[in-house]
Amino acid sequence: MTKRLTEDAHGVYIISATPFTDAGELDLSSADRLVDFYLEKGITGMTVLGMMGEAPKLAPDESVTFLKHMLKRVAGQIPVIVGVSSPGLDNMARLCRSSMEAGAAGVMIAPAAGLTTEDRLLTYFIQVFERLGPDIPVCYQDFPMTTGVHISAKLFNQMVRDFPQLVMLKHEDWPGLNKLTAVRNLESDTSTRRVSILTGNGGLFLPMELERGADGAMTGFAYPEMLIKVVELYRIGDRQAANDIFDAYLPLVRHEQQLGAGLAIRKEILRRRGVITSAATRAPGPKLSKADHDDISFLTSRLEKRLEEIGHGS
């Protein structure tokens, strides 16, 4: 049986792409290769059906097919989180049940759009936690650039105290370094349970976030080996080495992090690395131009050269 997600989660929870064929169908054999690739690189966990996983563009039966397929391939080797955000609680609860029955370790939830004040936001999560029950571990996805919903460190802290099943923060506010610090400080100041904090934003601020108290990354950068190495080196206290590796990849991290366009770039790199068969995204989605392809070629070839220089060449 799969271990439930807990507050001590750390490392790299990769956000899995959802591979399609050129015709736009789910490509489950690419999905298998993707799982194998991620596991081989050494990820600690995985998140499926995130925003970057094109979840809102899947039919509901496709979502369930995909998550079951991924969970089966993972076969309990690592914990898997399923993104279940939805405009309605009924649909959320339904996907949540399917996920946990299929062996998920927990679910990730971003607040619905339009929760403009903190009391509305709290009321929403009271409803959510009531609906899902006390047994399902939850990761709060804090991604205001996309949801338009903002949470203060103070309110997050209160929710941690009120809901024991809230075990993780996916930190993706931007700029967000001082908020991360504020969350950690409030935990100390109020003797609140310390939750796991994994950070997103494509990894753009990963080393600084680890310095501020993050436990790892949850993002879909196409070179998970970098994320893993950086988190490991921070864990053993080798900050300079961690940043040396990080900086080598930074031009690509920065390039992939472009909101919207980044997903197509990420899939194309995974395709070039031989992991997935097609880089197709579902419409309406970003498409790569000739110039976009040239940018990727330029940046990946510079990456290889730089990795050689710092002794990390393949």
Place this chain on the structure above:
Amino acid sequence: MTKRLTEDAHGVYIISATPFTDAGELDLSSADRLVDFYLEKGITGMTVLGMMGEAPKLAPDESVTFLKHMLKRVAGQIPVIVGVSSPGLDNMARLCRSSMEAGAAGVMIAPAAGLTTEDRLLTYFIQVFERLGPDIPVCYQDFPMTTGVHISAKLFNQMVRDFPQLVMLKHEDWPGLNKLTAVRNLESDTSTRRVSILTGNGGLFLPMELERGADGAMTGFAYPEMLIKVVELYRIGDRQAANDIFDAYLPLVRHEQQLGAGLAIRKEILRRRGVITSAATRAPGPKLSKADHDDISFLTSRLEKRLEEIGHGS
């Protein structure tokens, strides 16, 4: 066989509520009564699965169940439009097919969020029309307050010229009177096909919109008889009488038109009128407080009194 939606559509296309039981399940017997109520009042058409129909909170199979049920009850007496907006074109196309197969007259589509420039918006609709094919009549839902996407009269005019299947504008920009005028003027100036324009915003500006060239209303006001009477009186040129009726209802129109909260008010009035069994909305949704109930009682009792005064009492 159902008549397809065409440019000469006019009158009142009521936006149907989606009735639930107190437990939150689809209430199909209330749905039947709702259809009968709308037909008896004399609506010209109906729209199901609109934003006010809580469409994003239905499970996909519920959406199909509901639209089939409604279409069956309507039994071809009036044209029915189905709201098929979706973040992904695959899901949109799927719901579109189900709708047309079940006898819908056409579909209503609001642009996906994030279409920030007019070329992106046009590109999106090129993709949409390509996917749906030339045979499905489309109503463009222009509701920027909710979608965040704005269209100029000029671009709408261009789309009308480029896509023969675009036959209707649901006008719900706000303030929008001059845009409506601009759309009509551009049609003349460019000898473009005249499309049907039905207006939303809960009917708040209906008489002025009719004066500016709208062909009717598409909204879910709980007293469809008012919308119908106002549109009829404008059609025969009795502007003063139309406004007399409209003004009697205006306090309630204004009250129901509150974004978000309005849906709960609308369902509660339909419940009080004996049409649906429960006023329940799906979570997360607006709930009525004691004071909200009192407001409704006050306004509806004043409405009855006023209708007596102007000789429209029951």
Place this chain on the structure above:
Amino acid sequence: MTKRLTEDAHGVYIISATPFTDAGELDLSSADRLVDFYLEKGITGMTVLGMMGEAPKLAPDESVTFLKHMLKRVAGQIPVIVGVSSPGLDNMARLCRSSMEAGAAGVMIAPAAGLTTEDRLLTYFIQVFERLGPDIPVCYQDFPMTTGVHISAKLFNQMVRDFPQLVMLKHEDWPGLNKLTAVRNLESDTSTRRVSILTGNGGLFLPMELERGADGAMTGFAYPEMLIKVVELYRIGDRQAANDIFDAYLPLVRHEQQLGAGLAIRKEILRRRGVITSAATRAPGPKLSKADHDDISFLTSRLEKRLEEIGHGS
């Protein structure tokens, strides 16, 4: 010496337009007539340099010229509030000083854009109150549709407890009835000082807001006599009579309340009533089309007829 604004403020604080000549210059003789018109109708207070007063389009010296001129004409007969919102605290403090020196009763402040969480919002107002000092009475302008900043009843309540100089809420959230109720309930529940609540939104929900505990209106509707009468009738408990008057004006209230366009309509009506010489607004601002003028004529002539009917004709 002018009385300072206090928590017991009530009645109608009219938001004054800023009259310009057709050439766009400040029109101080129209300003005089405007003051006289407002005073004659019986307003309780006045607000100048609000958003509807085109304050951001005045040069700073024009702002000071205008507010001094208005204060001089008012001559202490009623309290005057000055809108001093600004992106920077230095400019805010400067305008605040000029206002109080010229005899203002207090200032109105809307939060700066971008205050996305409640702790940021609170931090901002701590800075504001520190800068302005304890002696200047402040009205909090809660107008999220324009500022993008939302405040919960709970945070507002906390600010009332922390800052004795916060004496008034200009309530302009929308939909906002239940928030108004929540503010009043929290005052009771937490034994907090009861502040004055005046409501905006062009008066669209005025009777219901008075029922919920508002003390009056702060808006710029071109017929202040209606606002005054409605507030008075509510004060003496004649709810039906209040609503009879209100409903007669509602078609125009609804028309004037259109965000953006409403300002031009309001100025045009004031011009037609002989109060100001020109309806000009400063660029970029709304302009009235032929159809817009016809709408105004139609609605004002219906208003006159309706006022006759209910015995309030001139």
Place this chain on the structure above:
Amino acid sequence: MTKRLTEDAHGVYIISATPFTDAGELDLSSADRLVDFYLEKGITGMTVLGMMGEAPKLAPDESVTFLKHMLKRVAGQIPVIVGVSSPGLDNMARLCRSSMEAGAAGVMIAPAAGLTTEDRLLTYFIQVFERLGPDIPVCYQDFPMTTGVHISAKLFNQMVRDFPQLVMLKHEDWPGLNKLTAVRNLESDTSTRRVSILTGNGGLFLPMELERGADGAMTGFAYPEMLIKVVELYRIGDRQAANDIFDAYLPLVRHEQQLGAGLAIRKEILRRRGVITSAATRAPGPKLSKADHDDISFLTSRLEKRLEEIGHGS
């Protein structure tokens, strides 16, 4: 006499900070040192009173004092652009006149908030260009993340054809690489005058933007020498060398580019480099925490080490 801004502008137009004393007063002696520092590094041009220059927080007389002081110190050695964006055209025209009289080469204008459709945006700029007259060179600031206003390549192209005084695009859309390409392609396809394109976003995508047809940078990165070197190396075709330099600075570029917080970081680095006396920003503005200071120290010390490695140490 100062040369007017023209379409062949290129290189680095640094966006100047506005230095304050710790007490928040304009610090004109720091301003002098800032000018000298920028000139010594070899900038091609300068922009004052940009958004990053805290322009909206200056009193109007401070704005004029500052721009005159800067122009005097620059003494015609390089062209200076003044940011004149304003909610009202009168204030914009006034600042514009002061700027040109004081010797500015041109002005930069971002569209006012709320221009939601392309016809409104075009109407706005028709008004702006009419007000400013044909003789003042204009740079269009395309910064939707802050203004909320989006322009398509097509509309920008049309404006270039309609308004000869529009000579520059400050490109700051994000993600924006394909838009930049689209602007250049449209120029060719429609035989339109080629305007200067300088890019912002703190330089985060500078090399790729130069590859796509940008002529240089307009941003305030605290190491202008990097921007200058990168643009020069691209100009002579040494793309790899350009990227080597750029990548060395990228960790800091990425850090400084954080919206809001970045301004405080930038000023602090300028202070540490001995250019300005105080890193103070005007309230409400970002403040640096202890952890923020540590981040800067860490990143600048790594930068120095890396510059040594690639032979660019001081």
